[in-house]
Amino acid sequence: MAAQESTRVEYGKALLKLGEENPDVVALDADLSGSTQTKHFAKAFPERFFNMGVAEQDMLGTAAGLALGGKIPFASTFAVFATGRAWEQIRQSIAYAKLNVKIVASHGGVSVGEDGGSHQAVEDLALMRILPNMVVLVPADGPETRAMVRWAASYQGPVYIRTGRMPFPVIYPEDHDFEPGRSDILKEGTDVTLAGIGLMVHHCLQAADLLAAAGVSARVLNLSCLKPLDWQLVADSARSTGALVTAEEHLATGGLGSAVSEVLAEHCPAPLQRIGLRDIFGTSGPADILLKHYGLMPDDIKEAALKAIARKNQR
């Protein structure tokens, strides 16, 4: 079995390393530095770490001011509070002026588990993707998290990175690099394309194995750069496989499913099945039970793929 790494834990390590390399990097948190993993940076660089208390709006505004003062602020809290509670601060104080603020939010999706629907962000990607000037990233493993954090610090402008609570298998080599607007084909295939983000990338890979056992060849994409989306890769996949599935730990509206739908509608219409929450919030429970309950498992992706292929064959 592959090594397991949690994207939020890897963020904490990457931020610490950035702090060592660049004295302009500063970090903010809203009383969740243990959960978001900014605690390591806080311990190493107390003069560059600002705990803003339970005050997300003030945290994002303060981050905007630090960016105006030439700093590179990384602001972290749970995804639901960063993007929901402080959405208008992100819009007005950060995105509107394209300020150099990095929002790295943990606890995206239902795999948060027991804390329940109030703490499971299932709309954060929609809320961030809609904002002009915002880059939206969802890493699928440790090396990709580290590469994205490094890139975000070098890029001048606002970036949203969603990390997850659960550990995922490592799929990229240690020296993996990130390039905005470009995504990877993790597995080649000809009958259907499975496009995932975050944890669901791994479920797509497992679904591809299940499909292979049934004689179906699936291409798997990691669309971790949700915005700017690698639309050419999506359109190319639609042309070459003729059927697609998107899979996200998020509402099926507004996030990856919508982003891919937009590309297909404008560039290459093809049958698409969206895996995600259907107009519903999360609930309490162990992550594995919730992922099953909301239809986010490899089996669900496999069934969706077969449906998409059947629709393709009816055309």
Add this chain to the structure above:
Amino acid sequence: MPIYQEIPDISQLQEIARQVRLDILEMLFKSGSGHTGGSLSATDILVALFFAQMRFNPRDPCWPGRDRFVLSKGHAAPALYAVLSRLGYFPRKELLTLRQFGSSLQGHPDSSCTPGVEVSTGSLGQGLSIANGMALAARLNGSGARVYALLGDGEVQEGQIWEAAMSAAHYKLDNLVAVLDRNRLQIDGRTADVMGLEPLAQKWEAFGWHTQEVDGHSFPELLAALKATDGVAGRPHMIVAHTVKGKGVSIFENQAKYHGVTPTKEEYEQALKELA
């Protein structure tokens, strides 16, 4: 004041403020849209800050050691634009393009297109947090620069203001000076009727701020309060400036209706006479 100029005396400041008010009214009359009352109530505060207190250089707008200004009550943009133009950040004729399509003078301050505007504002309640961040950055940079923020009184009904009030005191931001334009009116009427704010100065004091109250139309009082901020370390500074909404033109004074209404031709002509 630009670092290469002498600080004006009181009568010169009063004359600058008179001219700024004339510019504001001409801009608003020409554009037919914008915020009259809060621009006029804030005029003397802005003139005191920009012509007598802050250190900056319009010939080198990005000078790292400059003091920063945040217009948290972004709807007073006409007053800020009139001041910046007078300081040489952009030609005076641009003032008459206020709010027009393609203008560098947006309805609310936009740092991406107006020289001298440091921060984009407009959505109320957000400027103080940004000012805090700028003050933290100035401290980290060791620049000695100060950050000045102008708040509206209706604006402090926003919860984020009080989050920022807490954090400024927590981080002991003594390089931050906020001035609160206490004109006692907001769009829907008197602040006391819409959402009461008193005891306002005591609230800031209780939040840990070095708090002063002044007549916001008296240059001697404004300058004395700004000077007094030098002597207090370890706390952010709040100056509650008691003002008159629409100050300077009798028909606009203390009238909530002129919050977001511009002068008619007759009103504009009367204003010119009163400010002559």
